[in-house]
Amino acid sequence: MDKLHVISLLLLISASVTTSQPVTDPIAFLRCLDRQPADTASPNSAVAFIPTNSTFTAVLRRRIPNLRFDKPTTPKPISVVAAATWTHIQAALGCARELSLQVRIRSGGHDFEGLSYISTVPFFVLDMFSFKSVDVNLTERTASVDSGATIGELYYRIAQKSNVLGFPAGLSSTLGVGGHFSGGGYGNMMRKYGLSVDNVVGSGIVDSNGNIFTDRVSMGEDRFWAIRGGGAASFGVVLGYKIQLVPVPAKVTVFKVRKTTREGAVDLIMKWQSFAHSTDRNLFVRLTLTLVNGTKPGEKMVLATFTGMYLGGSDKLLSLMNRGFPELKLKKTDCTEMRWIDSVLYWADYPIGTPSSVLLNATVDKKLFMKRKSDYVKRPISRAGLGLILKKLVEVEKVEMNWNPYGGRMGEIPSSRTPFPHRAGNLFNIEYLIDWSEAGENVERKYLALANEMYRFMTPYVSSNPREAYLNYRDLDIGSSISSTYQEGKIYGVKYFKNNFERLVDVKTTIDAENFWKNEQSIPVRR
Template structure:
């Protein structure tokens, strides 16, 4: 009878546990970003005019100029590495290229409103591409089109349309009828909620009454609920200006 021996190997494993500390990398040096812009054909003169680092005295005022929510204007709010305010297309292209090269999150801020701070705050290392210098508006009434750069505010768009044509308008959104814009205002009470409909219609009151009673018959909309004015005057009304305000007031109105 053949006996086989089963050999078992005994071993002792010692585990050396070394605590790891996760150290976040230091934020990129703004100078490194400037050097990247230079490599991407942005001149020193342009860089001085369009780039704002935290050391620039204008940095905070530029950062807060379109910050609509005061909650994001505190010392604790994360700040961008730099703010770039491009004036031409190539500035935008170079900024995107450098953000990608340096692995920095890019936040783009245009002429619109942003109450949530998504265009100028982040928990990651980021820079802001602020488009406020690029706000050219070309209106072509003959083709009923317009070309608007990203930095333009709605007030500037409205004014330029009115300045080119007194019979054209821009409805802003297309809910239900494409000429109708409605905003819902909710006012809570003790046990009830008051609902107010504020709206704008590119047409006369008679046509509006028909549309409202077809789409929302529960409201019981009547001609007396409607006030007719010129389109540009309606923009001033939305901005809480009185009836005697000149349209030029829209040019200094932020959205």
């Protein structure tokens, strides 16, 4: 063998071995992509955007709704790979190995801590935006939906085919299916049908070696179990889900009643705590607590908003409310009957009469700085405790709360059926929201401190040992992994998954012993 051939062989061998140090040169990444197997019609590098591309910033920002992670100082990827084929995904993963790069997988971008598109180590974003097909099968009453589709797109495609089928998922239409489903996915039909993952019957996934599993049989039941609520980014690239559609009536009824503390909101909140989780499972009534101006200059008070949806007509709803929650004094004029697809728009705060085609808009129209936290309540909060909570909300000003009732189907599904463990025994879930529009590090620190202050104040009223949290309201304050150890992961893992955490670790250790799939709150391996 001549000297030239020896050198060529050595170069080929070195290119196939993972480097010990991450490569941070975007051009080297593009070259790596072009060395991978490719579809003749679509070169791998053609879907990779690097910082020197004029469209890089637009592609990166198109699914970043949280301005906290859209600043000049935010760590940027060496590339955004807008994969359009399975081969593109395989090529990107091959280069992740070869160049020692971390992969961040993005579907909708609604991860509240930005973990789907930022990292503190060299990384690229695998953007699933182009994987957005929705195929509805009326005969089976199922749909196959790609992970890059939004739930708004899913809802719209279902309604195109049927007026009496729907799916239980979230209320924000721009949520990506991939992330939303993999964390559990709840919405206003959960008391009737459970979570999104409770209605997932199949899936496809790509592992770290580029192997593609197109159904639950080929991927194995343990992996299929893990990606339905355990955070799929810890286990691979989910291509999509097959879901079981659920029946909805031709007309549902929605309503919204607002009362301030001066108008008797305290009594209504106390009654809501006993009513909302125990009433007919066709009824979902969310309680939102926000701050409004009082009648005196500078006065602030809490406004309680009761937003409900009943899977049926207004007459039956009024009968149900008059028996179980007469204190709310719900009237016929408060109620609006509409198609289920129109109720999706109602809950997303679109004006009544807005065409449902607006759900096809996958872009967040109004971006804000934001923080989310979560809690679970297992026993009613006393009147005295409620009074203190409402007083504290006035003190912290910007923090709002959504109280989402459980009961019904949520109390019947075993906590081990999926990784999502928050089932029987919960009266309601709390989502803490704080949004702001002013930029600046000092402003951000101030508002994050207010969110944490309210969260600490709620300690006596919520679950404990562990203090439970919902994965889709991602919160790094409850624990974060620096060294990707089991000990670090357990701190946040038991809060998100309770007893299911250990099984998730076992699955992870079996299928990804090298811990290729990792982020600040991923499932660790057992070492």
